[in-house]
Amino acid sequence: MQSRTIRSTNNSDYDRIFKENIDVMLPSIAGNMLNMDILKEEGLPTDIQHTKERKPDFLKRVWNREGKASILHIECQTRPDPKMRFRMAEYYIMLLRKYEIPVKQYVLFLGKQEHQMETDIKMGNFEFNYSIKSFIDIDYNYLLNNSSAESKVFSILCNFNGDSLDVVVGRIIQGLREVTTGITYNKYLNQLGILSQLRKNNNLFEIIMNYEPRFTKEYNPFYQGGKAEGLVEGRAEGLVEGRVEGLVEGRVEGLVEGRVEGMIKGAKETSRKIALRLKEAGIPFEQIAKATELSPSVIKRLKNTDQ
Known part of the structure; x- marks a missing residue:
C-alpha cells in the first residue's frame, strides 16, 4: 500500500473547530472537566478592549443553581505556551474590570503530550491562578455517549482506556452516522480527520479512511499522498479559521476566517462542479x-449524480 502522510495543520485549524463546537459541548464538559454546575448561560462579546484588544476563544456569563453569576472564560491550546499564565492573567484583569463579577478561567489542552505549563503567578503582592484541563485525561466514552456530534468528534482526543484505535474510530464514526447525515456528516467527518492529527498517529488517519470510503483527498483537504491535495482539481492548500482564501486555477487555496478572498482563474471545472x-x-x-x-x-x- 502506498505510504500516506498527513499535512501539517496550522493551530488556527484546531482553534476554529474548537470555537465552532464549544457551545454545544459545554454541558458535556462543564461537570466532568470544569467541575461547574451551570444552570443558565448568556453569550458575551469576545472582543475585550481597554488599552489593547484581546479576543478570548470562549466567553459567557453563567449562573449556578444558587443563582450566583460568574464569567466563564475558556482558551483552547494545542501546544504548551510558557507564557500562558501571563496571558490568562491579562484576560482576568480585563474581564474583572469590565464585568466586576468573579471570573473562572480554564485552558482546555488538546494535545497528547504533557503540557507542563505553569498555572499560577506569585510576584510581590500579586497572586493569580487558573486551571488547565486535558482531554487526554477524560474517558472517551464520556463524550462519545453524548447525543451531540460535536462531543463525539472531540472524543478522538480523549483517553481510549485500552480500547484499540480500530474500535474507537469505528464507534465514533458510527455515532456520527446516527446523529448526522449528508453535508453535516461530511463536516464532522472532516473535523474528525483534522483533530486526529493531534494524536500524532498516521495509523489513526488511515483507520478513518478504512471505515469511511468517502474520507479521501476529495472530502478531507488535509489528506495528502506525499503533498497537500484537495477539493478542486485535486488540490487544497488547507482549512484555516473558516474562510476560503482563494480559488485560483481551479484549486482551493484555503479556507480562512469565513469569507472568500480569492477569485477563480482558469478553472478546469465548471462553477457548478466547484x-x-x-x-x-x-x-x-x-x-x-x-x-x-x-x-x-x-x-x-x-x-x-455520481453517488
Missing part, C-alpha cells in the same frame, strides 16, 4: 455563491 465540492465540504452557501457567482438557491439544489 460549488458542489465546496457544498460537500460543508462551506456555507453564501461563501460558495461569492466564489462561483451562483445563487444560494441554485447551490442548494446541487446534487452529486
